[in-house]
Amino acid sequence: MEQKIPEEFSRFYLRDVTFANLMMRRIYNVLIVANPYDAFMLEDDGRIEEKIYNEYVELGLRYPPMFTQVSTTEEATRVLHTTNIDLVICMPGTADNDAFSVARHIKKAFKSIPCVVLTPFSHGITKRMQNEDLRIFDYVFCWLGNTNLILSIIKLIEDKMNIEQDIKATGVQMILLVEDSIRFYSSILPNLYSYILAQSKRFSTEALNKHQATLRMRGRPKVVLARTYEEAMSIYNRYADNCLGVICDARFPMKEVSPDENLLLPSPLRDSAVYKDPEAGLKLLRAIRAKDEYVPLIMESSESSNRAKAEAEGFRFVDKNSKQMSRDLRRIMEEHMGFGDFIFRDPASHQELIRIKSLKDLQDNIFKIPNDSMLYHISRNHMSRWLSARAIFPVSQFLRGITWHKLQDVDAHRQIIFDAIVQYRRMKNVGVVAIFDRLKFDRYAHFARIGEGSLGGKGRGLAFLDNIIKRHPEFNRLEGAKVQIPKTLILCTDLFDQFMEQNNLYPIALSDASDEDILRHFLQAQLPDSLIDDFFTFFEATKTPIAIRSSSLLEDSHYQPFAGIYSTYMIPCLDDRYQMLEMLACAIKSVYASVYYRDSKAYMMATSNVIDQEKMAVILQEVVGKQYDDRFYPTFSGVLRSLNYYPIGDETAEEGIASLALGLGKYIVDGGQTLRVSPFHPDQVLQTSELETALRETQTLFYALDMKHTGKDFKVDDGFNILKLKVKEAEKDGAIRYICSTFDPTDQVIYDGFYDGGRKIISFAGVLQQGVFPLPELLQMVMKHGAEAMKRPIEVEFACNINDDRSGELYLLQVRPIVDAKQMLDEDLAKVPDEACLLRSHNALGHGISEVNDVVYVKYGHDFSAMNNYNVADDIERINRKFLAEGRNYVLIGPGRWGSSDHYLGVPVKWSHISAARIIVEVALENYHVDPSQGTHFFQNLTSLGVGYFTIDCSSGSGGFVKKDILDAMPAVEETQYVRHVHFERPLKIMIDGKKQEGLIDLNQ
Incomplete structure (x- = not known):
């Protein structure tokens, strides 16, 4: 039982120290002034430089000094004028020119250089020193031929040079x-x-x-x-x-x-x-x-x-x-x-x-x-x-x-000492990749590696996140909130090389064998036995399910992220540690095998990389979450992007966007229904702004780890032991109390919070609007410090546990730069002249460059009437089906709001009717002026599919334009009473700058 500690001693914060800033002032060059005999004794008999060097190496010290030896005051002066000397040692001289005379001469001319006299002890010298003012020298030492004394002199003077700064800096x-x-x-x-x-x-x-x-x-x-x-x-x-x-x-x-x-x-x-x-x-x-x-x-x-x-x-x-x-x-x-x-x-x-x-x-x-x-x-x-x-x-x-x-309480002292050590070890672990040591790794340890190779892309990203958390203590200063990375052990890439070589796996790996065949060979191979005790130590330290994640050299790299190419497996925490060891070994080998699956090889070819140069590190990491009967999952997971190319209302692109979902993050990666919110605008959630939208676009399913599924039946599909459950199951578990709202069917109202009865909407109201957990503030910090440190926009995966007492832990799982090829846009759109454009919008959502050859547009003009919008919708749905069948895309242009339930405000299409559109354009006319919808009707689909959304106000001189006359003059591929489809021989280049919300279609590329 924990001892009750007085308040003044129980709440404390240890300030970390950095050893890198200690001993900054060093002695690198030593000048020894000695007569030829003493110089010979030092050089040949004493071998001073060799001995000092060996002494430094043996003690693990760096920067052994270099020695220059001279015999006369004149030589010493010449060296001192031409070389940066940090210390002068004067040894017994000649009868005419002894060590004291030389030292006095040097000290007079070079006051700032430390000067030490080495003298033998004899009756004559003792008598001489009684009348010598020794204060002008830094030190006088007795020389008995012991080179260890030279090391001591150097260290003594270095200590004197650094003591003030080092005591002040670290204590x-x-x-x-x-x-x-x-x-x-x-x-x-x-x-x-x-x-x-x-x-x-x-x-x-x-x-x-x-x-x-x-x-x-x-x-x-x-x-x-x-x-x-x-x-x-x-x-x-x-x-x-x-x-x-x-x-x-x-x-x-x-x-x-x-x-x-x-x-x-x-x-x-x-x-x-x-x-x-x-x-x-x-x-x-x-x-x-x-x-x-x-x-x-x-x-x-x-x-x-x-x-x-x-x-x-x-x-x-x-x-x-x-x-x-x-x-x-x-x-x-x-x-x-x-x-x-x-x-x-x-x-x-x-x-x-x-x-x-x-x-x-x-x-x-x-x-x-x-x-x-x-x-x-x-x-x-x-x-x-x-x-x-x-x-x-x-x-x-x-x-x-x-x-x-x-x-005066012995047990209180025990508890204070224990708590201080634990806090210190946690603090020292953060931001450092330790060498795994079974004697040190316990539940207070944090991040370690086995092997001398690379950590791989994800591993480097985790170490980077850990370092960011360490450098910014404000992450962990918000009440009831803790930010960290999960407990992590990385098997470096050299273990992958060893595994491949010792099991002779390259022939099958590089062959055209099926994924199942490759996996079967890998599962039959052996991992080194030396890892067994290390894994048992890791099990004991975590006591949770373990995620086995790929971390290849190319994954999440700065310039070519291989996100989602390789496998990630999860295994349950089992009482039978040997059975858990078997599952872990299978999972590691399955991750190794995924390097050589067909999709991986195809991606390698597409990105001009060579498959046999790829190396795989493996991350073993505690799975974030809690156990509910036979399933395990976190309160919620999320993906945070520091750039939002679909800002709505008063959001800006730089304020970023987060996608949140109940349960394991694999649900988000697999394209499940998530809640999108800007951390700077937590009250502005489009999906919950209207009753109909909230009911239609809420999460209904979630993923959890199946804790009952044990054994060695690993499959190519890394989700073979992941449960796909209905949100009602999480409601029974009591896991959604702080992330849901309740729909009252009687009053047709959604109430923020968990109430008995009524359908539960995964709205995240508790953490976004009600301050249960400071998620918006923490995500703002992650974006700010992460993007600043990486010097580019970032994407961060995270998971969070919210406890019954409203406290919580935010775990950062992965960081990668946003360098999606579709989103690379270096051009300044303002420099593209209007004459070259088919259309231009100053209110565009999306980002990047794409090409299409077709435009489908509503035949609007001065006589346009919204009465016919139902017929327009029918024509467009039919044309869209043809594009879907051919696997092609088009630009869709029309007046008013696309997808409006009121046909007087726009064409009442559903998403499935226009799903092949690459760009959707809303045009406001002089006689038909409707406030732009900013794509809100199809927001989820736009963002997940990367579809561009342009708003153009033709009634305003500065609202952009569409050169409809060009479209009208072209022959129609198909034309109805209300809609035309035209085809361009040369592709139209679509460019969207999501940061500036500028978009255009270039005719003259």
Whole structure:
């Protein structure tokens, strides 16, 4: 049972961080100034460049620096003037020209370039440094021939360059090292960096793919070196909220001296009024502990007497004299700074209880930890620190604010930690295609791939949609609404290649065999056994029916979408996982087979593609919906287009159009009756505007997945286990409560909403007009952000579940660019002169280019009478039948409204009487002026068949024109008292610009 969490902690939003913006300033070029002997030692004995490169590769680091070596100040100056040098390292020189002299000369001329002195330690050098003002150099290090020190110097300076930006950007952590002994920090830094970089390589496994893992390593803690009390306090105060821990010497310089004492100090220290205080370390750690009760504080000292002092105040102690000093320090860091595994311990015995290796590990075990152990760790903020060390900053920062003082309830802490991890994992999954890992993929996982090949067109589209959702958090900020893509696993194209090769399927696939024969061979083939455990993991994570969808290289591509060419199967969720595995394997193999079906091969030839170059990825995806007895379907599905070429009323083409339908989206793809609405005009639904239209054009059937149909009897028809049901069945299921209206036959009125009795109309009134679910607002966002990101008009498939409490989930299933060949129109119609046109309309619906040779028109003129419109309808119906029989199309021109039930307003034809018309033209005459219908009578048919609809007002100078005299002068193929049919030898070119609502027929193409 979930723990009741206080309101202030239960509602939270984790802000995601991006690792790509970390460590932006790098050291790429290093100049080493060394005498020939030291240069030789570095190059031949030390092989510094090779060692540094190998060190970078081993640690998974990118951008190893390049080294340039010179021997004199003159050479160094020449290089610095001609090359972009990021760091200068000066090594022991000659008797006349030592490292300090060279470094001082370079620093004077190139103040902005970091300059480091490497010096061997001898009695003479120590004496020399007592009188040397070391502050002009960035750092001085003790050189003992260890190339790891060079790596540490580079990392230390890079950390210093990036710390401000990286802490501000993502909350990167800092380890403060306070040490003034050059010899000691020269030996401790390589050990410290080696440990931190190895740790960063380990925690990069929290990432979802290799690229993310590499970026994630940039989130490692930074090391900052301070050499005085004041410097240390200044750094700590600046980055206190991001301090992972402090490692501090006992004795170091501190500005606390009297004028008399100052005179006794060596000159460099006298100038800075600094002296080594034997208790500086204790003072510093006390000051930091007063500000933060949780931050780990470690004292290291060669004076053993300091152990008792440090431990008396609760500080950890490391003895510098110990031969195990490095191991002692690592052990304390591991336990107290959050490095390594998280070990839950028994607070009394300190015995290990549970070891946590990853974030998912913590999520799975958080409710198993004994109470006293949980209390021990949360009261010391251990979990927040462990998450910080692993660069899981959003969760770490959130938990850091929930201290034991604020919430003294162990179980509440458990639930908060669990909820924060779940939200973080979901957030990190969105917009990222993870490499599938059985140990990580669970019900909180999201999108993964198996294989190294391509995701295919649909797969790329899904990843793109997921990324859009991630980049626009506003999608998930509307009350009661969640926007996401379904849980997805993609089998990449390399698995398809492997399957085809290992089963020797190309001979049958590329033959002229029947679709059934090809499918039979594919079903007999074997998928790799290595996939079995992966599929079982996916079943466990989804626990829903699974859609197996094609995602070929060419499908939904930017320039040549292969939409609907290949198969999509669905399988039910079964208790018998092995039976479900059998069905899944059959479905995958059936999708693979569909690449080689006759229709696919014909389409390939028509689009000039080569069939054996096609590769198929397969998408496994949870089916959106709910189970009702033995059937499964969503509340509704839809297709959204960001361009509407049939706008009515005050709609515009750019406001887009959505087609909505109860049940599975296959119903829409198959051409079923849908409800069309512009998301910007949800109150303006033509199909429900009149009683007769609403009753006639409502959805009466819907599709659902048959949960009883099991077995391996897969067919070429991918809808073999899809049920076609009457809407009454969904009414019994209670699935249409928020998407229907009720017709009252007694009052002859349609009431928005679900009421007992009466016929149910699928009107979507609840989500469009009554605010049950913010569908219009969400679809507006999808169009806006999707089209902006794709830089072209888009089509998006989606499905939605509405729950009893009026909350809901909108799932985006697919996105593709709108590049239908019939709709490609590059020409500016305004540039086509009137002289070249047979007719022109400034009020046209539809879009694209087509050609016809025939025009059928009503013989209208000054003596036209609407009395004869019934006879006109009869003539046109007869002529239309001939066109249907011959499979040809024509342009239909007539006065008034086509399809009007009132014959005084226009010709009272039904759609079946004019169904072969490619363009329908309504003409308003001076003596017969009727407001244009804008095609509303046949709206559904116009839009689904792509028929153009022109309105021309001949009584207005700017309303367009028809050159009827040209038609009248032509010989008639057929002529009655009311109608003429004429034929043009050369095709007429019909052009419609749906965005501008301009249309014309060009005579002179």
